[in-house]
Amino acid sequence: MSDQPCVFCEIVAGRSPAHVVAEDEFSLCLLDINPFTEGHCLVISKRHVPWWHDLTDEETASLFVTAKRVAERIGRAFPSDFVCMYARGRRIPHTHVFLVPTRTGDVLDGFFNALERFQESPRELAALRDERHLAAAAAKIREAGEP
Numbered sequence: 001m002s003d004q005p006c007v008f009c010e011i012v013a014g015r016s017p018a019h020v021v022a023e024d025e026f027s028l029c030l031l032d033i034n035p036f037t038e039g040h041c042l043v044i045s046k047r048h049v050p051w052w053h054d055l056t057d058e059e060t061a062s063l064f065v066t067a068k069r070v071a072e073r074i075g076r077a078f079p080s081d082f083v084c085m086y087a088r089g090r091r092i093p094h095t096h097v098f099l100v101p102t103r104t105g106d107v108l109d110g111f112f113n114a115l116e117r118f119q120e121s122p123r124e125l126a127a128l129r130d131e132r133h134l135a136a137a138a139a140k141i142r143e144a145g146e147p
């Protein structure tokens with residue numbers, strides 16, 4: 001754990017500047033300062049929670065409803081095929097989802113096409129496509145139940 005203050009907590013607290021485009025009780029949406037394309041936004045939780053799946057149900061609903069509403073606005077504001085959404089969080093472990101308007105052949109499209117080609121190529125991943133492995137993985141998730 002770093003001693004540096006969390007950049008997203010600093011924004012939520014109003015101690016760091018940000019281009020905020022939407023907000024509600026639990027979530028805040030701002031422009032990414034390192035955009036893939038014009039209109040690239042991040043929706044963050046107001047509470048410091050490293051991984052999105054550890055949010056409360058109420059926070060999760062807020063995050064995804066905010067993401068949907070802003071994606072509709074991004075789609076109207078910037079020409080795109082659709083608004084891509086994904087979550088990661090390795091660089092800044094405070095829940096955030098990316099909203100990136102994308103078109104065929106742009107930087108993000110090229111990146112995900114390369115990732116999907118990679119996903120289909122390694123031998124160790126080919127085994128996971130086997131029907132028995134797929135059925136076993138589905139059963140494992142179903143049986144994991146609620147926390």
Ligand SMILES: [Zn+2]
Nearest residue numbers: 006009048094
């Ligand atoms: Zn934080």
